[in-house]
Amino acid sequence: MTQAPQTRRTLLIAGAGAALAMGASGLLAPLRAQSLAPTPTMRGGDNNYLPGAPVVTRIGGGGFWLTGTVRRAGDGAPVPRARIQVWAHTTEGHERDERSHGAILTDANGAFRIEMPQIIPAFGQAHAHLAYDAAHDSNGFETVFLRPVMRSARETSLSADFVLRRA
Amino acid sequence: MTRLRPLLVWAALAAAMIIPIAIAAGSPLLAWRNAVYIAAGFAGVVALALLLLQPLLSGSYLPGLRLRLGRRLHAWVGGAIVAAVLVHVGALWITSPPDVLDALLFDSATDFSAWGVVAMWAVFATALLAAFRSRIRLILWRLCHVVLAATIVVGSVVHALLIDGTMGLGSKAALCALVLVAAAKVITDLRLLADLRRLAGRRVAR
Structure with missing residues (x-):
């Protein structure tokens, strides 16, 4: 035994x-x-989305890191220069506030990393929203909205990964 | 002691209702919310606190309240709960319309929303039922009222417990436990089940 x-x-x-x-x-x-399936859009992922929010180096004063990767469904190849928009209820604003939104482009390895104000619980959960919007990106993948939830409201980072399907 | 007892009961009840509200009022989250969102949250907390009064009033457990006055207060508090729920949902709608729409359509990302929405409809149905009290057979009316009340209590408690919001964890759990115990006690004491069994027995005998 x-x-x-x-x-x-x-x-x-x-x-x-x-x-x-x-x-x-x-x-x-x-x-x-074969095992790398595309990420489905999460429930409520597109709530309070602002189409075409500008690309920024940082949202507000920062202090919290939202990171992740963008890969292609099928072979899992990284997608460089994919435009990802992020937004959340933070210490500096509500989800609907324009200043709570910002976009970022993935690097050569398909990774993104954006600094933003601390995310705090809103509508019952500390969560973020991320969007890959086909209408605002030329890589030619289908639109996906994510809504990852933080394990604890005390955490100072959150990560979310996209696996995109060709449009 | 006998004179002191009513005072202690009322003081304990006031504490049970006010302490959770006061703790929520001290939440650091409030600093990052606007007035409408704060009002939405507090309407929910107040509704949960009022929910503790309802079984105590309907079961005449509170000292110094005659049955009739207790029942009248029960109706008024019921009206206040309807108002609090309306403010809660309305102010959340103003804060984030898509999140509330998802909740109302049972398509929300958060599981607690569905429990809250079910409890909300049960609150509205209870108000409607109360308006038709004189036109419905009493035992049938009581059965409907108790089923709705139990739905409200369970729905609200689960809704509240799953939310990461302004309420303190300990005081929220304590208030929820008290609401559950008070509701369970009055449902047992009212002998509704026994009445129903008797009613069923009479039907069979006929």
Whole structure:
């Protein structure tokens, strides 16, 4: 009985080794690609969205980090220069306030990172909104709205990832 | 002691209702909300506090209140709860229309919204039912009223407990527990189930 975990760990290590070997030989890549499904729009994700909010270096005074990645459904390739809009109820304004909105472009690795004021609980949850809006981006993917919730209102960062489907 | 007892009961009731409201009034979240949103939140907190009065009034558990005065107060407090719910939903609508629309259509991102909306409709239905009290057979009226009241209590308590808002965690849980216990007590004491069983028995006998 006490042997069981060890046996399992050995198996896991063996499995990981095999997976690494397969990945190295390029065999694993197509397998992984098939499993990367597009992110569905979340309920209430587009609430209080302001189409075309300007690209900014920071929203307000900052102090809170909203980070994430944008990848392509299927092969998982990063999407550079994707325009992501973020907004939330923060210490500096309500969700509907224009100053609570800002957009950012992903880097070469498809990652984005924007500083904004501390998100605080609103409408019962500390949450953020993120949008990839096809109407304001030339990469040619379908529009997706996310609404991630913070595990605790005391956290000072939040991350959300997009997997986009070709329009 | 016998003279002191009514005073203690009323003081305890006042504390049970006022302390959670006072703690919410000290919430740091208020600094980042505008007046309309603050009013929306407080209308909800006040409605929850008033909910504690309802079973105590209807069951005549409060000292110094005759049955008739208690029942009349029960109706007035019911009206106040309707008003508080209207302010709560209306002010939330002004704060963020799409969030309230999602809630009303049972399509909200937050699970607690549905509990609140069900409780809201039960509050409105109770007010409507109260208006038709003289036209409905008493036992049927009481059955409907109790079912609606239980819906309001359970819906409101779950709604409140799941929300991360201005209320303090401890005082909110305590107020919710008191509301549940008071409602359960009056439903048991009113012997509604026994009345219904008797009614059913009479039907069968016929």
